[in-house]
Amino acid sequence: MRADQTGEPAAGPDWRKRLLLGGGALAVLVAAYFILAATIPRWWAQRVGDAVRGHLSTGLVIGLAIGVSCTLLPLVVAWIGLHKRRSWKAVVGWLSLAVLLALPNLWTLSVVVGRGSAAHAGQRVMDVNAPWFRGATLVGAITAVVVFVGVLIFSRTRRGRRAKAAESAEREA
Structure with a gap:
């Protein structure tokens, strides 16, 4: 057992407090999920519908x-x-930023695949006020993934060719 400066045994972590805080945080997250699932699809469909105007x-x-x-x-x-x-x-920060940047796609996905009444209302709003938006978003997302993967593959093969050229130049010298 450790002792602090006064000679008293040092107290370990208070597990009851941690469990209560963790349980409370979990309850807040679950409540937030249900509130957001009931509001975000409808809200996003209205914003898109206002922008597209049919x-x-x-x-x-x-x-x-x-x-x-x-x-x-x-x-x-x-x-x-x-x-x-x-x-x-740093990794959590970068990934959080990536999720933040992806939110409009995630909101559109919540309208498209959602099963709640807000998602169905969002689908109806987008059918009338934002035609072609959902399909175009899907095409754009697929195009972006293909471009990203293509750039990664191209940059790796180009780096490989440069390394081979540098290696053969060293041999000749």
Whole structure:
């Protein structure tokens, strides 16, 4: 047993306090999930519907822009955060930023695949006020993933060719 400066035995962690705090935090997270699941899809569909205003071409352009940017930027940020060895706090920070940048895509996904009444209301709003938005967002997201993977593959093969060229130049010299 450890002793502090006064000679009294040092107290270990208070597990009851930790369990109560953890349980309270879990209860808050569960409540927040249900509140957000009941509000976010409807709110997001209204925002998108206000921006698109029922125009097919506007839904297409905004959907593509959100799909590409809110997929490509989070992928790049996550790659930066995970590419080099960093402290766990830095990794959590980079990944949190990536999730923050991906929120519009995640909100659209909550409308598309959600099963609650808010998701169904959001689907109806997007059907009328934001045509082509959901499909264009999907196309934009897929395009962004393909571009990201293509750039990674191209940069690795290009680096490999440069390394081989440098190696053969060293042999000749």
